[in-house]
Amino acid sequence: MRHLCMPQGLPAEDVPRLEALICGARRVRRGEALYRSGDRFDNLYAVRTGSLKTMIVHRDGREQITGLRLAGEALGLDGIATDVHAFSAVALEDSSICTLPYGALKRLCREVGTMQDRLHRLLGDQFNQEASQMMVLGSLSAEERVAAFLLDVSERNWERGYSHAEFHLRMSREDMGSYLGITLETVSRILSRFQKRNLIDARGKLIRIVDIDGLKDL
Template identity: 75%
Template sequence: MLTPTTAAPVAHADDSIASSTPVRGGRRAATFRPSTRSAARCSSCAMRQLCMPQGLSPDELTKLETLICSARSVQRGEALYRSGDRFDSIYAVRSGSMKTVMAHRDGREQVTGLRLAGEALGLDGISEDLHACSALALEDSTVCIVPYTALKSLCREIGSMQDRLHKLLGEQIVREAAQMMVLGSLSADERVAAFLLDVSERNAQRGYSSAEFNLRMTREDMGSYLGMTLETVSRTLSRFQKRGLIDIQGKHIRIVDLDGLRHL
């Protein structure tokens, strides 16, 4: 939601989705390095067009930057918050990437989302004042902390902030509805293609390569997110490679035939 990041690209060597590596020509690839700063400045944020309202006055921008009291580092595999934790803040991914996970009654876990730089976390806690899911870092990441009570006060003062919060909630509803369609009506090939296209489009929104990225979410997590087994995910990716749709080299994926993926 309100996330500054001016981090320079850096690669990670793990079998996961999704940030990108440098490519030859074209756009720079999407990779992220956690910042060591403890304060956040929206005015110098590379992702401000994605997460904050446009057209704020200097005074309003100062109030917004004052609200975001700190930035927290989250190491790979560490939880930012867990299901059942008290809700008091919304978080914005400043660098890196996170996954959200919900637990079944029998203890099984379901990956419910992938959050990249410029995207909000923690909105699930608004309804019951408790987090309904857990958020875990897929790589070393940083998040901006936005206290919710203070944010509501600022929204009453600045109408565009209220509008932005409503849009964030609406975007989450739309994304979850789209995910229900993926799980309920698409074949395995269509699910994997939809996921790769989604990552591609989100990279493009950030000014990064839409064709090449490292895998940050593991294939097992990807299967959980798409309602597939690890084996089915691996077979599907291998089949895509044989058909010339993508090229996989270890943790790195390159989309060779974007239109081919779209027409699956």
């Protein structure tokens, strides 16, 4: 099974042209940054293996997790507006990353309409993902947020051919809390509560979803 980083939905004849752009995989060790907020924006990335978190660093030092990227997902679009990355991207585990030079990609998009569409959809997709996270942060209770997060990760795992029900979630409780707008203690308490109710089975970072419908019912 080949590692197709980005070209889902691209017609077969155009794939080689995209692949020609991809610079060899870059490795990032757990805790290292692929790029930092303020870095110049030159490349888009796709996670080949592993996972990363993206975050904004506030002026007063506070930081907020803005997203989680799993294997197969795209990364780096936070730099398009200003040529400077708005986020930092930090590996949650040792990971390997495909690099796509943005300038070359732009040129390709001008020639190949399907490629242009693909890029637009990618941008739009991330836009929509953020919108749904705004919904989570704006109108769900803490318990609902945690449930929504678990279901989201579960679904994204599924989309990439892995298990619906069991996955490694390499974020710390603090990262999850930051992403969900609650404290790490609340995250921990809620996971324990879910466990007691037989909704999930969490052994540290390994999460098994026992009752997916129960979670969906909030």
